Amino acid sequence: xxxxxxxxxxxxxxxxxxxxxxxxxxxxxxxxxxxxxxxxxxxxxxxxxxxxxxxxxxxxxxxxxxxxxxxxxxxxxxxxxxxxxxxxxxxxxxxxxxxxxxxxxxxxxxxxxxxxxxxxxxxxxxxxxxxxxxxxxxxxxxxxxxxxxxxxxxxxxxxxxxxxxxxxxxxxxxxxxxxxxxxxxxxxxxxxxxxxxxxxxxxxxxxxxxxxxxxxxxxxxxxxxxxxxxxxxxxxxxxxxxxxxxxxxxxxxxxxxxxxxxxxxxxxxxxxxxxxxxxxxxxxxxxxxxxxxxxxxxxxxxxxxxxxxxxxxxxxxxxxxxxxxxxxxxxxxxxxxxxxxxxxxxxxxxxxxxxxxxxxxxxxxxxxxxxxxxxxxxxxxxxxxxxxxxxxxxxxxxxxxxxxxxxxxxxxxxxxxxxxxxxxxxxxxxxxxxxxxxxxxxxxxxxxxxxxxxxxxxxxxxxxxxxxxxxxxxxxxxxxxxxxxxxxxxxxxxxxxxxxxxxxxxxxxxxxxxxxxxxxxxxxxxxxxxxxxxxxxxxxxxxxxxxxxxxxxxxxxxxxxxxxxxxxxxxxxxxxxxxxxxxxxxxxxxxxxxxxxxxxxxxxxxxxxxxxxxxxxxxxxxxxxxxxxxxxxxxxxxxxxxxxxxxxxxxxxxxxxxxxxxxxxxxxxxxxxxxxxxxxxxxxxxxxxxxxxxxxxxxxxxxxxxxxxxxxxxxxxxxxxxxxxxxxxxxxxxxxxxxxxxxxxxxxxxxxxxxxxxxxxxxx
Ligand code: GLN
Ligand code: ZN
Numbered sequence: 001x002x003x004x005x006x007x008x009x010x011x012x013x014x015x016x017x018x019x020x021x022x023x024x025x026x027x028x029x030x031x032x033x034x035x036x037x038x039x040x041x042x043x044x045x046x047x048x049x050x051x052x053x054x055x056x057x058x059x060x061x062x063x064x065x066x067x068x069x070x071x072x073x074x075x076x077x078x079x080x081x082x083x084x085x086x087x088x089x090x091x092x093x094x095x096x097x098x099x100x101x102x103x104x105x106x107x108x109x110x111x112x113x114x115x116x117x118x119x120x121x122x123x124x125x126x127x128x129x130x131x132x133x134x135x136x137x138x139x140x141x142x143x144x145x146x147x148x149x150x151x152x153x154x155x156x157x158x159x160x161x162x163x164x165x166x167x168x169x170x171x172x173x174x175x176x177x178x179x180x181x182x183x184x185x186x187x188x189x190x191x192x193x194x195x196x197x198x199x200x201x202x203x204x205x206x207x208x209x210x211x212x213x214x215x216x217x218x219x220x221x222x223x224x225x226x227x228x229x230x231x232x233x234x235x236x237x238x239x240x241x242x243x244x245x246x247x248x249x250x251x252x253x254x255x256x257x258x259x260x261x262x263x264x265x266x267x268x269x270x271x272x273x274x275x276x277x278x279x280x281x282x283x284x285x286x287x288x289x290x291x292x293x294x295x296x297x298x299x300x301x302x303x304x305x306x307x308x309x310x311x312x313x314x315x316x317x318x319x320x321x322x323x324x325x326x327x328x329x330x331x332x333x334x335x336x337x338x339x340x341x342x343x344x345x346x347x348x349x350x351x352x353x354x355x356x357x358x359x360x361x362x363x364x365x366x367x368x369x370x371x372x373x374x375x376x377x378x379x380x381x382x383x384x385x386x387x388x389x390x391x392x393x394x395x396x397x398x399x400x401x402x403x404x405x406x407x408x409x410x411x412x413x414x415x416x417x418x419x420x421x422x423x424x425x426x427x428x429x430x431x432x433x434x435x436x437x438x439x440x441x442x443x444x445x446x447x448x449x450x451x452x453x454x455x456x457x458x459x460x461x462x463x464x465x466x467x468x469x470x471x472x473x474x475x476x477x478x479x480x481x482x483x484x485x486x487x488x489x490x491x492x493x494x495x496x497x498x499x500x501x502x503x504x505x506x507x508x509x510x511x512x513x514x515x516x517x518x519x520x521x522x523x524x525x526x527x528x529x530x531x532x533x534x535x536x537x538x539x540x541x542x543x544x545x546x547x548x549x550x551x552x553x554x555x556x557x558x559x560x561x562x563x564x565x566x567x568x569x570x571x572x573x574x575x576x577x578x579x580x581x582x583x584x585x586x587x588x589x590x591x592x593x594x595x596x597x598x599x600x601x602x603x604x605x606x607x608x609x610x611x612x613x614x615x616x617x618x619x620x621x622x623x624x625x626x627x628x629x630x631x632x633x634x635x636x637x638x639x640x641x642x643x644x645x646x647x648x649x650x651x652x653x654x655x656x657x658x659x660x661x662x663x664x665x666x667x668x669x670x671x672x673x674x675x676x677x678x679x680x681x682x683x684x685x686x687x688x689x690x691x692x693x694x695x696x697x698x699x700x701x702x703x704x705x706x707x708x709x710x711x712x713x714x715x716x717x718x719x720x721x722x723x724x725x726x727x728x729x730x731x732x733x734x735x736x737x738x739x740x741x742x743x744x745x746x747x748x749x750x751x752x753x754x755x756x757x758x759x760x761x762x763x764x
Contacts, residue, residue: 005057008330100705126170214249335516504529699735
């Protein structure tokens, strides 16, 4: 019999219940006991869903209140002193590492949070010391949750981040020099202890995630796999059987690092079906293959026929007993259920499958290969019909869009003049001081904003009333920015539910959902729109609000757009045409918007591309070069229609430029704002080394945390930055948009920021 399995289930719940509970807890509105009981309710519900769908192998410990890597940091006793010394209760210590803590005399910023591979999920980085030790929590979460499921009658497969990946995804703490992978000998015994505890609790198998195996690894990291897993193998049945799990790429280039004396190996066959044969050839004589054939990263209905063919290929080589049908990765990256979508056009809805539906898909595939296709004939027929309908639908093809794409000329990728000429004109028309201050676009999205937007969506207030409300919000933020004495204003984005969804709703070719939320980090969720067909802009998308903002403000007002790559990456893209084609369509739509903004009197325009880097193929080589080429082109296509005197900004939410610098430079943006407050200012050295000529605003404080940075802290940051950047190059801004913050902390932080900028303005 072929078993079906799921690598992880979304945690938020059908109505983002976990988000609501954690935020209520942070706000002091519910107790810790209430939070934990809600979390338990969600876990039980999600196990129940999977069981009901007929999934044989159901995960546990895939749940986390904030982030699964953070759970490991705490359970392994890898909590940096600055948190542990405060003697917070464990849950508060956990949240302190995730989001910072500033209460009752304790004041600690959060640990660094970065993108989980090439997804839009973010994990908390293990942050390690030179003299790091580890100690297992006496009640590790993996054990607690396994027992919880067991009590509910479900024997789950606990999920752990594997030791090599845990360390390889970590970093030395500030001022430390340890290479995390050197800590492996100290960490492996902790895993042995944890695995033994899981075994004692009744776990027969454990999913041990080693996704770093899809990277190009340093030799030392690669060499770490074999001895580590041999050690586990030597423990025999003192520990559960291990499912060595990889995803988001192929492992062929690291195949010699895959353990052979292991119960099972999981690979992602959605991304890289071609790795099947090589991996099968490298499996140990008894090792099971877990075939990831149901996409954990997208929302398209699985082509069951194709998935079954892949699984059958594996069965032919290995036999039924040595194959498991699985999702390609955790379903964390997919929304909860399609059943919540009441407003989707039924034609389109029929093409989708979210987590709950994917659970049924793995079960159907497993049944088809176990009992033969006749056992699931009805499902297979319905599936074939959906596939056919999507391929032939007129909604996917727009000849006008294709025609415009065919007429793109090379000059459309270039600004009229080079940067020195442009900046001189911009200086003249904008008249900004040295160290200009600005923000990244959004201001706090208050409860009132959400209430009014909701009312408008539900038809309880008219478009006119809503417009008036938005104008009032814009007036308020303009006034506040005047009071703060910022130099380049923003309108605050009150009309935007989300930086991508908002555009998706205004473009042809997109479908959007009402409940399809996906966790981005902590309690933050995004609702990616879905690219279903060729994309075009039927009408201006942001001009009305920006024009209004310009009309009431005395300082330059920055227009705010989301760039083509980010629109694409933070949507669920089509899987039937290449992403470069979709990006080019988006770029043309945005190009029209940029030109319209300029015509409306907006002379600073920021085109955010925070997702540019996450789209970078995980491994170096041809595919990566090709991506950089089409991604850079699409950005340039979107912004190059303006005059020299119009200043183009772009924003990136990350500070890892070492391997990506030439792509960023090739964008030719007049001003870049980048995230920097939580990383070493040394990273800015690359701008010096490469003689980067344009303007840069490395974020001076972290906006992911409610903590207010002091003026001195910001000055120190600026001082560090000035070691690398020229004064006339440096802009002063926060790390990212402020929409998730409250007003009180926002005003306090920006006051300190503006004062710090003024201090340096005087000094130079
Ligand atoms: N302009 C957006 C904002 O301020 C940028 C957000 C982002 O880069 N993630 O919210
Ligand atoms: Zn950002």
